[in-house]
Amino acid sequence: MKILVTFALENEFAPWRKLARFKRVSVDAWDKTYIAQIGLAEVRVLLTGVGRFAAERAMAEAFSRETPDICIASGLAGALKSTYRLSEVLVAKAEADGSRLIEADHELVGLAERSGARVVERFLSSKEVVASAAEKVRLGSMADAVNMEGLYVLSAAARHSVCPVAIRAISDTAESNLPLDFSAVFGEKGEVSVTKLLGQLAAHPGRLPALVRLGHDSQRAAAALANFLQKYVAAIGSEPFRTIAKADAIAL
Numbered sequence: 400m401k402i403l404v405t406f407a408l409e410n411e412f413a414p415w416r417k418l419a420r421f422k423r424v425s426v427d428a429w430d431k432t433y434i435a436q437i438g439l440a441e442v443r444v445l446l447t448g449v450g451r452f453a454a455e456r457a458m459a460e461a462f463s464r465e466t467p468d469i470c471i472a473s474g475l476a477g478a479l480k481s482t483y484r485l486s487e488v489l490v491a492k493a494e495a496d497g498s499r500l501i502e503a504d505h506e507l508v509g510l511a512e513r514s515g516a517r518v519v520e521r522f523l524s525s526k527e528v529v530a531s532a533a534e535k536v537r538l539g540s541m542a543d544a545v546n547m548e549g550l551y552v553l554s555a556a557a558r559h560s561v562c563p564v565a566i567r568a569i570s571d572t573a574e575s576n577l578p579l580d581f582s583a584v585f586g587e588k589g590e591v592s593v594t595k596l597l598g599q600l601a602a603h604p605g606r607l608p609a610l611v612r613l614g615h616d617s618q619r620a621a622a623a624l625a626n627f628l629q630k631y632v633a634a635i636g637s638e639p640f641r642t643i644a645k646a647d648a649i650a651l
Contacts, residue, residue, distance in 0.1 A: 400440045400636045403467040403561075404628065405457075405552050407449045408591065410617065411474040415625035416444070430460060437629065440636030443467065447548055448589020451526070454548040458555035469507065469564070469635060470556035473628065475620050476522065476544040476567035477577075479535050483517075483544065483569050485616055486623040490516040491565045494549040495542065496524040501553040507564035507635070514631040519543035522565050524550035530577040539573060566631070568624035570617040578609035 406412040409431075415421070421433035421444055431446035443465075447457035472494065483489065490511035493502045500521075512518050523542035529535055538545060549565045556563040571577065579599045585591060600607060 401467040438633035438636040453589030454551040472552035475570035479539040491522040528581040568620040570620040578606040
């Protein structure tokens with residue numbers, strides 16, 4: 400069983416990388432791919448970078464080399480409803496971006512639930528970082544949690560007839576406002592630019608405590624996600640899964 404798992408950023412992956420002793424297998428600065436054996440599953444982790452351009456580029460490169468049996472779009476997410484708590488692990492029945500929707504493989508959703516994840520209806524892939532509590536409330540009528548890459552990861556999987564599923568851990572609640580404009584801190588590879596981040600902090604030094612709290616919350620969420628994925632991937636490897644037929648995006 401070959402499983403591809405994606406994260407946008409290194410900090411989302413770091414706890415699982417340590418837990419499962421992943422080894423980097425790429426040397427290209429643009430290609431951040433890691434591999435580990437977990438139970439009977441060969442697991443490749445791909446760091447895509449943040450946003451549509453980075454995710455689509457990374458997925459195209461990944462599928463040009465190898466087609467896995469299963470693709471898991473993973474990482475951290477912002478809650479869009481007050482019912483979801485920090486560090487809670489969610490699995491979505493579908494991922495959308497406002498105009499398209501990709502449904503997750505129902506067997507993988509069911510196994511995620513049995514492994515401890517909470518099943519929700521939909522994740523939203525946003526073009527921008529959703530920073531304010533007011534905007535989260537507005538989007539809560541459309542989805543349960545928000546990220547910036549999931550739809551593009553699952554779309555690539557569906558085009559290659561690979562079983563897709565999206566799993567996220569909550570790093571910020573629906574009631575919280577993000578301390579900085581994170582849409583403006585990413586570089587061309589979809590990575591956090593330290594220079595841009597420090598520039599925002601210099602302009603708003605009073606927001607540092609809130610940024611530190613967000614960092615701690617993100618670390619806790621990433622650790623919870625790592626523990627879940629370790630159990631979930633081992634369970635996938637121990638059970639026979641069918642390969643889904645090619646699925647097209649559904650227009651909303």
